[in-house]
Amino acid sequence: MAQNARARYMRRFRQALLPCGLLCFMYGIWGAMEVFTGNAGNFRFTYFEALIPLLAVTVPASLLLAAAAALLKKRPFSLALCVILALSVCSYVQNMLLNLNLGLLEGSRVDWSRYTRHGVINLLIWAGLFLALVVGLMLLKKHTRRAVRAVSAVLLAVQVASFGVVSARHLTSDAHSARDTTYVLTGDQQYNVSAEGNVIVFLLDYFSNDYIDSALRLYPDMLEPLRDFTYYDNCDPTYIGTFPSVVHMLTGNPFDNMVPIDTWFQQSWEGEKARYFYSALAEKGYKFNFFDSSNDYFGIQYAQPYVNNLRVLQRSDYTVRYDRLVKSMLQLSAYRYVPHALKQYLEPDTFTFYSAVPLNGGEVTTCLNRNAFYNYLEGQGLRKVQGDGKYFIIQFLKGTHPPYHLDENAAYDASATLEQTAAGYMKIVAAYLDKLKAQGVYDDATIIVTSDHGDKENSMQIMYFIKEAGVHRQEMAVSSAPISHKEMLGTLLRNMGVKSDLPSIYDIPEDEPRERTVMRNYIDTNYPYVPKYHSTAVGTHTVMYAYTYTGDRMALRKQFRRGPTQILPLTESFN
Amino acid sequence: MKKLICWLMIAMMLLSSAALADSSRVTGTIPKGMLAVSAIEGLFSDTGFEMTIGDIKLSGAVQADGSLLVGNAQQSFRVSVAGAALLAPLMQRLKSEPTFENAMYSSKYIQAQQIELSAAETLQLALSALDACPLLDAAGTLRPALEQAAAPNETWATVTRYEADVRQYPNDWMVQVNVFAPVLPYMRIEVESDDFGSSFEVAISETPVTDWDETVLAIEDAAPGQAAGKLVQGFTMVYDNGKEKDTYVEAVTIGFEQAYKLEMDCVVNDAEPRSWYAAGTLSNTLTGDVVLEAGLQSVSTSAAPAPQVSTDNVTNAAAVFQALLGL
Numbered sequence: 001m002a003q004n005a006r007a008r009y010m011r012r013f014r015q016a017l018l019p020c021g022l023l024c025f026m027y028g029i030w031g032a033m034e035v036f037t038g039n040a041g042n043f044r045f046t047y048f049e050a051l052i053p054l055l056a057v058t059v060p061a062s063l064l065l066a067a068a069a070a071l072l073k074k075r076p077f078s079l080a081l082c083v084i085l086a087l088s089v090c091s092y093v094q095n096m097l098l099n100l101n102l103g104l105l106e107g108s109r110v111d112w113s114r115y116t117r118h119g120v121i122n123l124l125i126w127a128g129l130f131l132a133l134v135v136g137l138m139l140l141k142k143h144t145r146r147a148v149r150a151v152s153a154v155l156l157a158v159q160v161a162s163f164g165v166v167s168a169r170h171l172t173s174d175a176h177s178a179r180d181t182t183y184v185l186t187g188d189q190q191y192n193v194s195a196e197g198n199v200i201v202f203l204l205d206y207f208s209n210d211y212i213d214s215a216l217r218l219y220p221d222m223l224e225p226l227r228d229f230t231y232y233d234n235c236d237p238t239y240i241g242t243f244p245s246v247v248h249m250l251t252g253n254p255f256d257n258m259v260p261i262d263t264w265f266q267q268s269w270e271g272e273k274a275r276y277f278y279s280a281l282a283e284k285g286y287k288f289n290f291f292d293s294s295n296d297y298f299g300i301q302y303a304q305p306y307v308n309n310l311r312v313l314q315r316s317d318y319t320v321r322y323d324r325l326v327k328s329m330l331q332l333s334a335y336r337y338v339p340h341a342l343k344q345y346l347e348p349d350t351f352t353f354y355s356a357v358p359l360n361g362g363e364v365t366t367c368l369n370r371n372a373f374y375n376y377l378e379g380q381g382l383r384k385v386q387g388d389g390k391y392f393i394i395q396f397l398k399g400t401h402p403p404y405h406l407d408e409n410a411a412y413d414a415s416a417t418l419e420q421t422a423a424g425y426m427k428i429v430a431a432y433l434d435k436l437k438a439q440g441v442y443d444d445a446t447i448i449v450t451s452d453h454g455d456k457e458n459s460m461q462i463m464y465f466i467k468e469a470g471v472h473r474q475e476m477a478v479s480s481a482p483i484s485h486k487e488m489l490g491t492l493l494r495n496m497g498v499k500s501d502l503p504s505i506y507d508i509p510e511d512e513p514r515e516r517t518v519m520r521n522y523i524d525t526n527y528p529y530v531p532k533y534h535s536t537a538v539g540t541h542t543v544m545y546a547y548t549y550t551g552d553r554m555a556l557r558k559q560f561r562r563g564p565t566q567i568l569p570l571t572e573s574f575n
Numbered sequence: 576m577k578k579l580i581c582w583l584m585i586a587m588m589l590l591s592s593a594a595l596a597d598s599s600r601v602t603g604t605i606p607k608g609m610l611a612v613s614a615i616e617g618l619f620s621d622t623g624f625e626m627t628i629g630d631i632k633l634s635g636a637v638q639a640d641g642s643l644l645v646g647n648a649q650q651s652f653r654v655s656v657a658g659a660a661l662l663a664p665l666m667q668r669l670k671s672e673p674t675f676e677n678a679m680y681s682s683k684y685i686q687a688q689q690i691e692l693s694a695a696e697t698l699q700l701a702l703s704a705l706d707a708c709p710l711l712d713a714a715g716t717l718r719p720a721l722e723q724a725a726a727p728n729e730t731w732a733t734v735t736r737y738e739a740d741v742r743q744y745p746n747d748w749m750v751q752v753n754v755f756a757p758v759l760p761y762m763r764i765e766v767e768s769d770d771f772g773s774s775f776e777v778a779i780s781e782t783p784v785t786d787w788d789e790t791v792l793a794i795e796d797a798a799p800g801q802a803a804g805k806l807v808q809g810f811t812m813v814y815d816n817g818k819e820k821d822t823y824v825e826a827v828t829i830g831f832e833q834a835y836k837l838e839m840d841c842v843v844n845d846a847e848p849r850s851w852y853a854a855g856t857l858s859n860t861l862t863g864d865v866v867l868e869a870g871l872q873s874v875s876t877s878a879a880p881a882p883q884v885s886t887d888n889v890t891n892a893a894a895v896f897q898a899l900l901g902l
Contacts, residue, residue: 100685114741213816457683457744458771554814554821561774561810561825 009070012077015145016066018152019084022159024065026091028058030159031333037170038537041296044357045320047167047176053322054329079138081148086133090126091337092155098122099336112344119341126339169536174262182313183301187364189309190291190395191376192383193436197390197469198445199286199495202432204399204425205242208454209233209463209553211400215422219408222423223476225430226449228467230477232505234552235464236484237453240520243297243574245452246396249488250303252277252502255519257544257568261533265299269306273502277489278306280498285389292396293354293364296534297574317360324356373397374410374428382435392492395432399425399451444469446495452485456520457560461553466505468495480552481505482514517548518556519568527569539573600878601626603853603871615871623882631899634882646895650888665690665700669736683744684737692732697754700732715891731755746770753787761804763787772812772823780804794830805830809837818845827860834860849875 029051036043036050043050069080100118112119137144170176193200212233215222223231239245244255244264253268268274281288287308292298304310311317328348335346365372373395385391398405399421406424407413410431413420429449436442449465464483465476483505490502508514521541532539545564549555559565601617617626623636623643635645635654644651673688692700698721705718732754739747749767761780766773776791781804784790794804809826824839841853850873857867 114738210814217817458769554812554823557771557812557814558810558823558825561772561812 008073012070012073013066015149016069016077016081016084017062018149018156019081019088020065020069021062022152022156023084023088023091024058024062025156025159026088027333027337028061028330029054029333030163031095031336032329033163034166035332035336036329037166037175038532038535040170040175041534043353044318045325047170049320049357050325050329053326057326057330075138078144078148079134081145082134082137085137085148085152086130088152088155089133090130090339093129094122094126094339095336098125098340100340115340119339122340166536173536175534175536181301183304183310184313184317184359185290185292185300185307185364186309186311186359186362187291187293188362189289189385190364191380192289192385192391193393193439193441193445194388194391195384195386195441196285196388198393198436198441199391199492200393200395200432200436200445200447201492202429202447202449203246203394203396204449204451205397206401206453206455207399207422207425207451207463208459209235209461210454210459211418211422212463215419215426218419219423219426222426225426225433226465226467227476228471228473229447229449229465230467230479232464232466232479232481232483234480234482235450235462236482236516236518236556237451237460237462238485238516238518240453240456240460240518241574242294242452245485247298249452249485250274250298252486252489255544257570259571261572261574262299266302269299269302273489274306276500277493277502280493280500281306281392281496284496284498286392286496287389288392288394290394290396291364292394318357319360321356321358324352328352328356371406371410371412371424374406374431377428377431377435382432382439384439384441392496397425397428443472446492448491450485458557459553460518460520460547460556460560464505466491479510481508481510482512482516482552483508484516513550515548515550517546517565519544519546521570521574524567527567530570530573533572533574539570540575541570541573543570544568600876601871601873603869615869618876618878618880619873620879623880623884625880625882633899634880634884636882636884644884644886644889645892646884647899648883648885650890650895650898651884651886652892652895653889665734666736669734683739683747684749685740686738687735688738689733689735692734694731697732715893744769755784761790763791771814772810774810775808775826777807778804779806797830803830815845819843820845835866836860847875849873
């Protein structure tokens with residue numbers, strides 16, 4: 001009798017394995033790994049570092065769920081199988097057909113209140129489909145379990161096959177092999193300054209000169225700490241977007257849309273202009289410390305000869321926090337599958353993916369960690385280093401990139417406004433200047449406060465402040481000279497005492513009717529989609545739009561309204 | 576026609592100025608172009624205006640219903656700013672009962688709602704638009720033509736509102752009105768708005784249209800003399816740097832007898848809104864010839880205008896301008 005009961009239980013267990021395995025595979029592996037393989041460059045962990053713990057969770061979860069379902073008998077057991085299958089099918093349909101495009105997961109929060117109506121309709125579709133499946137399958141009576149297993153088998157086979165294909169493509173692509181030579185910028189010396197001399201660039205990622213205007217209306221004393229600076233209020237970034245703007249700034253190499261991105265990175269860092277600049281830098285006794293935690297944007301591996309704080313990422317350099325990794329990957333997966341109304345409770349936070357794989361010391365505290373930079377600065381201050389040569393430092397901070405995250409006192413505030421965050425970053429800069437003064441290295445330092453890009457529309461120009469060594473003023477100077485980041489290398493060399501032919505901002509007269517061009521990535525569906533950089537997925541952007549103008553930010557806005565002056569089809573898309 | 580466009584441009588500049596005015600005196604010149612006059616003088620207040628352009632005198636008086644009568648003691652035309660009232664029900668209907676809704680992806684717009692208008696609704700919309708903006712029917716001929724037009728079953732229009740990703744573009748939207756029917760001229764109106772202004776496009780085709788995107792491209796790409804339709808494209812821009820507010824309007828015409836480009840720029844002092852400077856240029860885009868160039872300067876004043884406008888003989892804008900200018 002007991003043997004018969006055990007045999008019947010085992011039969012139900014085997015019958016339950018397929019639908020339970022399907023549900024767990026979707027939520028535990030496929031939903032997350034599909035995103036991973038399409039965006040591997042954005043994750044610090046590798047394919048296997050993600051897959052193995054997910055498998056370790058998914059397989060036992062499938063067995064446990066099947067074991068629990070098998071405890072039920074007869075119709076309740078069939079009903080349980082129908083419910084599990086219906087959940088899988090509804091999730092599948094949600095992911096394939098019903099999800100709204102809510103934009104890139106790049107840290108910005110979704111305003112869910114805008115989608116209430118869609119959420120209700122979506123929930124009704126779920127409820128209808130779910131009920132139809134359960135009732136329909138149950139009406140099959142003695143064929144119910146067979147039908148459940150058949151549908152489960154088909155759905156599972158389709159998704160396992162897809163998983164196999166994308167995995168094979170990923171593992172044989174440079175998106176995977178690049179992990180073997182991943183370089184990281186380390187933060188051990190982030191708060192060090194040289195006793196011999198410093199050229200410091202605050203690169204506040206996304207910060208338009210329009211934002212200075214709007215923040216000044218609310219915080220009129222915001223720029224008071226910059227009184228020794230000159231504010232250039234007509235600065236063009238040349239490129240909109242950290243890629244390719246920063247590499248262009250630091251190598252002087254214009255973006256080449258005709259070659260793959262990795263080739264352009266290599267050409268940029270190994271090009272004549274970059275070699276000349278960094279040789280001159282070294283000859284003058286400067287070490288280049290570049291502090292940022294999102295080095296994917298820079299092709300930084302090719303900058304290895306020049307950057308002091310760059311090292312190859314070894315397995316021993318970081319710890320995989322599997323608990324955090326599994327939690328964030330499962331959350332990401334569920335975010336794709338659940339009805340729209342539940343997504344707001346599962347919205348992924350990109351910071352959790354970084355925090356799942358912390359470096360063992362030397363983590364740069366900049367872009368993704370809210371106000372940690374300011375807290376450290378205020379708490380520990382700067383350290384003056386003797387006998388290590390001069391420093392060329394870039395502090396890459398997030399700036400006024402949405403979502404705005406700092407209040408005017410540089411405290412973390414998830415509901416901060418653009419103006420507050422703009423003022424908050426000026427507070428951070430002011431605090432850094434105070435610490436430089438406290439260390440007695442402010443006077444001799446050249447300091448630039450700028451950003452690598454503005455908005456993609458309208459507010460495309462950027463802010464640019466510079467204080468040369470030895471300059472003191474009662475009041476900040478303002479210049480409307482039409483400068484651009486094309487002059488970055490020349491300006492740095494000039495301030496390091498190097499005579500060069502590279503143009504600097506000092507070569508641009510204020511009244512020069514200079515023609516400038518700014519470019520931005522764009523999705524123009526008249527052009528074909530191209531592969532995505534370091535990914536097996538298709539890229540987001542198809543072209544670069546170029547806007548050529550003569551004049552100030554108003555002239556640029558006018559040209560933006562008129563439309564691009566040139567369209568450059570991409571060979572590869574960064575995003 | 577060219578002269579009428581010039582006058583409309585001057586009228587637009589002055590009426591825009593009137594919107595800013597709170598008792599201000601405007602002086603200016605038209606140094607270049609076919610209407611060149613050495614002096615423009617105007618006095619504006621929130622009750623009306625009076626102005627002199629060379630030998631021509633023009634007045635405007637705000638009426639109790641909020642409309643503005645423009646003309647002289649003999650005749651006038653009415654300018655009503657009821658555009659918002661016209662659009663509000665449509666916008667409400669787009670939100671509450673769209674006939675089509677879609678989540679779409681572009682660099683900017685992620686959602687679209689559309690309603691379809693029947694022949695009767697399309698006709699009603701057109702008539703309401705004329706009520707709101709009588710300058711659209713400057714010659715007074717469009718309304719009778721519309722009212723007599725048959726409304727076959729295939730007559731229809733669509734109104735589509737596109738919503739941007741609010742995380743990055745909280746105030747941006749685009750509205751497209753596509754008219755596919757002979758009740759009106761085959762027409763597309765597109766307005767895209769953001770914090771810094773708007774872009775607009777009005778396209779008119781004399782042949783039936785099934786795909787407006789293709790039609791607009793054909794109009795843009797047509798060789799000179801082979802017009803596939805008419806197109807007016809342009810944009811407005813507003814930027815306040817904390818000291819001054821700069822408003823700019825630019826429009827080009829394509830497919831007309833002559834290709835024009837209109838540029839108007841107005842800079843207003845934030846601390847003293849009655850103090851502003853406006854400049855406008857109308858040029859031929861093919862020859863580069865300046866058809867009209869005008870500059871206006873405003874200062875505050877305690878003087879008040881004494882407009883003399885006929886309330887008995889309210890006609891259309893074309894008739895008023897013809898009488899005033901002897902066109």
